[in-house]
Amino acid sequence: xxxxxxxxxxxxxxxxxxxxxxxxxxxxxxxxxxxxxxxxxxxxxxxxxxxxxxxxxxxxxxxxxxxxxxxxxxxxxxxxxxxxxxxxxxxxxxxxxxxxxxxxxxxxxxxxxxxxxxxxxxxxxxxxxxxxxxxxxxxxxxxxxxxxxxxxxxxxxxxxxxxxxxxxxxxxxxxxxxxxxxxxxxxxxxxxxxxxxxxxxxxxxxxxxxxxxxxxxxxxxxxxxxxxxxxxxxxxxxxxxxxxxxxxxxxxxxxxxx
Ligand code: SF4
Numbered sequence: 001x002x003x004x005x006x007x008x009x010x011x012x013x014x015x016x017x018x019x020x021x022x023x024x025x026x027x028x029x030x031x032x033x034x035x036x037x038x039x040x041x042x043x044x045x046x047x048x049x050x051x052x053x054x055x056x057x058x059x060x061x062x063x064x065x066x067x068x069x070x071x072x073x074x075x076x077x078x079x080x081x082x083x084x085x086x087x088x089x090x091x092x093x094x095x096x097x098x099x100x101x102x103x104x105x106x107x108x109x110x111x112x113x114x115x116x117x118x119x120x121x122x123x124x125x126x127x128x129x130x131x132x133x134x135x136x137x138x139x140x141x142x143x144x145x146x147x148x149x150x151x152x153x154x155x156x157x158x159x160x161x162x163x164x165x166x167x168x169x170x171x172x173x174x175x176x177x178x179x180x181x182x183x184x185x186x187x188x189x190x191x192x193x194x195x196x197x198x199x200x201x202x203x204x205x206x207x208x209x210x211x212x213x214x215x216x217x218x219x220x221x222x223x224x225x226x227x228x229x230x231x232x233x234x235x236x237x238x239x240x241x242x243x244x245x246x247x248x249x250x251x252x253x254x255x256x257x258x
Contacts, residue, residue: 009178023228151234
């Protein structure tokens with residue numbers, strides 16, 4: 001059963017990558033921009049995050065020093081488009097204070113820490129849940145952790161890979177186990193860059209960015225890409241109500257199709 005599940009997860013990756021090509025997550029020019037985006041994206045759309053990031057960038061504050069030195073009032077004003085701006089401003093301030101205290105204000109130093117230890121540290125920060133911690137670890141720090149979001153959970157449940165309400169770490173373990181063999185296979189030799197989006201697909205891909213095109217280990221690239229592909233499925237097909245299974249590239253994996 002587990003072997004079949006693993007094969008199915010690999011099947012998702014291959015089918016989606018061949019259909020849509022690279023999704024270019026995470027759209028950012030620096031690791032710190034990924035961190036800020038991971039905080040700002042909580043409970044809002046990416047379009048709103050982009051507006052807040054643009055404000056920070058124009059003010060010359062999208063840096064560790066910028067967030068550390070800006071006043072809370074000004075930070076709140078700049079990130080207001082992302083919603084929950086008071087809470088998010090406070091949390092960003094806490095993150096840079098944590099970085100300063102524990103890693104001399106250096107993300108490079110922080111990301112050298114072992115994955116499990118750093119994940120625990122991030123999870124202990126106010127406002128950082130597993131999805132935010134893993135987004136930071138994977139997309140900013142190239143740590144091999146798969147980011148589980150609501151779409152991943154929904155697809156796995158609808159395809160009967162997991163029971164409803166399965167905990168985050170169980171879903172993560174399932175996808176990591178399923179995807180990791182691809183890192184040693186020919187699929188990982190990034191054919192993705194040769195593929196283009198299928199005509200008619202309402203894209204959720206981002207334009208290539210410095211972070212999305214950076215070199216990274218094969219497994220990290222696979223986790224990176226899979227998360228972006230799953231977002232595409234969730235946004236366009238696997239909606240909360242009235243999923244569009246007939247048009248979905250994953251329809252052949254539905255239990256009713258087997
Ligand atoms: S839309 Fe249907 S086929 Fe596609 S992932 Fe969701 S449940 Fe599966």
